[in-house]
Amino acid sequence: MSQFSSELQTGLLDLMRWRRDVRRFRSDPVDEAVLQACLDSFLSAPSVGLSEPWRVLRLEGDAARASALENFTSANANALAGYAGEKAALYSQLKLTGMQEAPVQLAVFCDEETEKGAGLGAGSMPETRRYSVVAAITQFWLVARAHGLGVGWVSILDPDKLGRDLDVSPDWRLVAYLCIGWPEADSDTPELERAGWEDRRGHLPVITR
Amino acid sequence: MSQFSSELQTGLLDLMRWRRDVRRFRSDPVDEAVLQACLDSFLSAPSVGLSEPWRVLRLEGDAARASALENFTSANANALAGYAGEKAALYSQLKLTGMQEAPVQLAVFCDEETEKGAGLGAGSMPETRRYSVVAAITQFWLVARAHGLGVGWVSILDPDKLGRDLDVSPDWRLVAYLCIGWPEADSDTPELERAGWEDRRGHLPVITR
Numbered sequence: 283m284s285q286f287s288s289e290l291q292t293g294l295l296d297l298m299r300w301r302r303d304v305r306r307f308r309s310d311p312v313d314e315a316v317l318q319a320c321l322d323s324f325l326s327a328p329s330v331g332l333s334e335p336w337r338v339l340r341l342e343g344d345a346a347r348a349s350a351l352e353n354f355t356s357a358n359a360n361a362l363a364g365y366a367g368e369k370a371a372l373y374s375q376l377k378l379t380g381m382q383e384a385p386v387q388l389a390v391f392c393d394e395e396t397e398k399g400a401g402l403g404a405g406s407m408p409e410t411r412r413y414s415v416v417a418a419i420t421q422f423w424l425v426a427r428a429h430g431l432g433v434g435w436v437s438i439l440d441p442d443k444l445g446r447d448l449d450v451s452p453d454w455r456l457v458a459y460l461c462i463g464w465p466e467a468d469s470d471t472p473e474l475e476r477a478g479w480e481d482r483r484g485h486l487p488v489i490t491r
Numbered sequence: 492m493s494q495f496s497s498e499l500q501t502g503l504l505d506l507m508r509w510r511r512d513v514r515r516f517r518s519d520p521v522d523e524a525v526l527q528a529c530l531d532s533f534l535s536a537p538s539v540g541l542s543e544p545w546r547v548l549r550l551e552g553d554a555a556r557a558s559a560l561e562n563f564t565s566a567n568a569n570a571l572a573g574y575a576g577e578k579a580a581l582y583s584q585l586k587l588t589g590m591q592e593a594p595v596q597l598a599v600f601c602d603e604e605t606e607k608g609a610g611l612g613a614g615s616m617p618e619t620r621r622y623s624v625v626a627a628i629t630q631f632w633l634v635a636r637a638h639g640l641g642v643g644w645v646s647i648l649d650p651d652k653l654g655r656d657l658d659v660s661p662d663w664r665l666v667a668y669l670c671i672g673w674p675e676a677d678s679d680t681p682e683l684e685r686a687g688w689e690d691r692r693g694h695l696p697v698i699t700r
Contacts, residue, residue: 286502298634325691325695340697346700361615403647406570407646424633425500437615449700458622479611488548
C-alpha cells in the first residue's frame, strides 16, 4: 500500500501531538510482544548508505541499572550547578528521568566504525550515522506511543562513562538512553511547558534564499 | 485523543515501510498548502529542553540552488575518489540526489547557540540539539509520505561551505539538505538495495546487560 488515507494523515498528527517525553511511569511490566512490535520499527528506519549503525542494549541487571542511575545523578548535579536563582530552584524541582521506575530501559548507540554501507553518504558528514540512529529512535517513539507506551529520552549523562560501564565497544557512541513503560498519565503538552521551564513556539519561520 | 486504534498502528507501519529516500522526482509543483501541512509537523517534534533549535531555509533562487548543486558535485567527486574497482564503478552509476529536479528544496540547520530551553538536557550531550533537529526531520518525512510526497536527504555536501554560501549565522550547523516533490515511482525497497550497493538486515539484535 503506497497511498495513505486522510484518516491516517490525521491519526499521524494526533500521534505526534500526544507523543511526549515521559518521565512518570506505572510499575506494571511491558508485554514482550508489544515491545518487540515497537523494536521492529528499527527495521524500516532510514540510514545513511544503508549503514544501519544502531546498536541496542537493554539494561536488565541491577548493576547495569545502578551505574546508569548514578551516572544520571552525577550529571544532573553538574547541570544544576550551572543555574542560579529562580532557574536553579525550578530546575531542582523538575523530574527529569524515569530511570527509577521504567520497566524497560535501553541504551542506544551508534557504531561509528561500521563497514555496512561502505561509508556512502557519510564522507563529508560522518555525523549522519548518528543521525540515522536518531531517526530510528524517533520512529520507535511514535510506534511505542501508538501502542500506548511512553518513552522518555534521558540525555543528562556522561556518554563515554556509560559506554565504559556497560562494556561496549569504544567505537560505539551513546545516542540515547530510553526509559519505556506505561505512562502514569497522558498529555498533549510537554512536561517542561507545564512546569513553566519553557514554552513551545506556535509557528515555524522559514527563511528563503 | 490519546488512544490509538489498531488501524493507526498498522497504517503507521505501512507508512514507515513506504517512506523511502527519494531521488527521482516528477517536475510538477508541490501545492503550498500541502507543503505547509508537512512543515507543521515541526511544531510537535521533540526537542531537548524544549530548545526547538531547528532553522529551516528554503532554496528558491537560482544562485542558492546552483551553489548547493555545485557543493554536492564537488563532495560527490571526492567521495567517488575514495572507492576503487567494482565499488567505484557502481558508485558512479548511483543517482544520489534529486537536486536537479526537486521542486522544493530545504536546508535544515541547528542553532547551536540558541538560548531557548536554557541548555536543559544539553550539558553533557550538546549534540542532542542536533538530534532534536533530526527527530523533527523524521516526523516531517513521515507526514510528507502520508501526503504522497517523496523526501530525499542529501548529505554528500560540505556543510560549512553550504552555510557560508547561504549566508546563515556561523552558529548554525547544517543537519540536512532535503529534496521534496512527487516521486516518479513508489517503492518499499531502498534504492541502494535495488542497485545492489547494500542490503538491509532482517532483524534487530538486542544485547542485554
